[in-house]
Amino acid sequence: MDNNSERAEIILKDHRKSIDRLDAILIYTLGERFSHTKAVGKLKAEHNLPPSDPLREEEQIKRLSQLAIEADLDPKFAKKFLSFIVEEVILHHKQQQN
Amino acid sequence: MDNNSERAEIILKDHRKSIDRLDAILIYTLGERFSHTKAVGKLKAEHNLPPSDPLREEEQIKRLSQLAIEADLDPKFAKKFLSFIVEEVILHHKQQQN
Numbered sequence: 001m002d003n004n005s006e007r008a009e010i011i012l013k014d015h016r017k018s019i020d021r022l023d024a025i026l027i028y029t030l031g032e033r034f035s036h037t038k039a040v041g042k043l044k045a046e047h048n049l050p051p052s053d054p055l056r057e058e059e060q061i062k063r064l065s066q067l068a069i070e071a072d073l074d075p076k077f078a079k080k081f082l083s084f085i086v087e088e089v090i091l092h093h094k095q096q097q098n
Numbered sequence: 099m100d101n102n103s104e105r106a107e108i109i110l111k112d113h114r115k116s117i118d119r120l121d122a123i124l125i126y127t128l129g130e131r132f133s134h135t136k137a138v139g140k141l142k143a144e145h146n147l148p149p150s151d152p153l154r155e156e157e158q159i160k161r162l163s164q165l166a167i168e169a170d171l172d173p174k175f176a177k178k179f180l181s182f183i184v185e186e187v188i189l190h191h192k193q194q195q196n
Contacts, residue, residue, distance in 0.1 A: 008145040015134045015141075016154070022131040023158070024165055026124065027176065031169030033120040036113045043113075047106040056114070060121070067122055071129030077186060078125065084182050088175060 033085070034092060041093045051093065057086075128183075135187045139194055149191065155184075 044051055064078035142149055159177055166176035 005145055008141055008147070012138060012141055012147070015138045018134050019131060019138075020158075020161065022127055022134070023162060025127050026131070027162060027165040027171065027179070028169045029120055029123050029127065030175075030179070031166075031171050033117055033124070034171065036117050036120070040110060040113045040117075043106055043110055047103055049106070049110070060118075063118065064121060064125060067125040068129075071126045073125065073129050073132065077128075080186075081125070081128070081182075084179075088178075 030085075034088070037089045038092055038096065041089075041096055045096075057082075131183070132186070132190060136190055136194065139187075139191045143194075155180075 041051075043049070061079055061082060064082055065075035068075045068078035139149075141147070159180060162176035162180055163173035166173045
């Protein structure tokens with residue numbers, strides 16, 4: 001391995017350490033987010049509120065797309081991300097019902 | 099609307115405010131994470147390193163599953179989440195190549 005490759009390996013390792021730390025933030029933040037959506041699911045069930053709220057969802061997509069642009073991400077990614085999260089939220093609500 | 103429903107609406111609003119704040123953390127953290135994976139992609143291309151690293155990916159799944167358990171999440175979700183992220187990383191790498 002030449003000097004350049006060695007340097008590349010060190011830089012790669014540093015990036016991976018950052019990625020691992022960021023993943024811990026992401027997983028814990030998702031845990032916190034799901035604790036709120038679980039509470040929302042319970043609240044809605046107890047008060048006979050409709051499970052989905054299209055206006056709220058529309059606002060969330062708009063807001064997340066704006067945040068994505070600010071964070072140098074594709075705004076399309078924000079929509080994909082919200083769908084991914086909502087899929088899991090629906091799974092939790094089904095588990096709560098059982 | 100009775101007192102109970104009014105109270106439920108207020109609690110719901112508070113949960114949504116928390117969810118919106120957590121979404122901002124998630125989007126910005128993902129932005130930071132993707133900046134590292136883009137740098138990794140560039141580094142690997144420059145130094146002719148293999149684009150995928152199955153051992154690293156296996157370690158990441160193991161680590162994320164453990165973090166998910168600690169954060170009171172389904173460890174299966176961690177695997178799904180990593181796949182979702184990796185899909186986007188691959189998309190970025192393709193865009194970098196073009």
